[in-house]
Amino acid sequence: MNSVNFTLNSPDITEGHFMAKAQEFDGFGCNGNNVSPELNWQGAPAGTKSFALTVFDPDAPTSSGFWHWLVADIPADAHGLARSAGKGSLPPGCRSFKNDYGSKDFGGACPPEGHGMHRYQFTVWxxxxxxxxxxxxxxxxxxxxxxxxxxxxxxxxxATYAR
Structure with a gap:
């Protein structure tokens, strides 16, 4: 898998840093704004015909982590997703899949209170x-x-988050 020049960044979240309350889930015991961050990517490998985006918490107290967002069939000419795209404003042709909250939208961070720091892996494929x-x-x-x-x-x- 060639990922050397393929990068993902955001003006809303920073590698290794705590996310804002805006990215916390609204429900499930949390009361954030549930806003998906703006995401931008560049340097996709030759032959790319589409992108997918996943958001995964490997630190969730489950046997399989916790999926917060899954989107596929993002057009190859896209270079990112706008802030709040996870509330149903994805580019035409995209498909969303059910996250572990049971919805097809972005589901923000909501680690159990006192469970410590969780990592949220935003990955573009x-x-x-x-x-x-x-x-x-x-x-x-x-x-x-x-x-x-x-x-x-x-x-x-x-990015990280804790309650």
């Missing part, structure tokens, strides 16, 4: 096809499997 070969009702695990199996490259920005 460069794909060699226009459409990810999964059904619209695919689970997060299946989407993740297909991304790992097919990606030409990926770029990750990891």
């Amino acid at each position: 460069a794909l060699p096809e226009d459409t990810l070969a999964v059904p619209d009702d695919a689970s997060a695990a299946v989407v993740s499997f297909m991304l790992h199996a097919n990606a030409l490259g990926k770029a990750t920005l990891t």
Whole structure:
């Protein structure tokens, strides 16, 4: 997987730093604004025909982490997603998949109180096809499997959060 020049950045979140209350979930015991951050990427590998975006918390107290957002079929000419795109304003043609909150929108950070610092991995995936070969009702695990199996490259920005 060629990811050397493929980078992801954001004016709203910073690698290794604490996210703002704006990115906290509104529900599930949390009361944030549930706003997806603006995300920008560059340097996609040659042959990229679409992108996918995932947001994953590997520190969640589950056996399988916690999926906060899964989007595929982002057009190859896209170079990012606008702030609040996770509330239903994705580019035409994108498909969203159910997160672990049970919705297809962005679900912000909401680690259990007192559980310590959690990492939130925002990853953009460069794909060699226009459409990810999964059904619209695919689970997060299946989407993740297909991304790992097919990606030409990926770029990750990891922010943190605790309550």
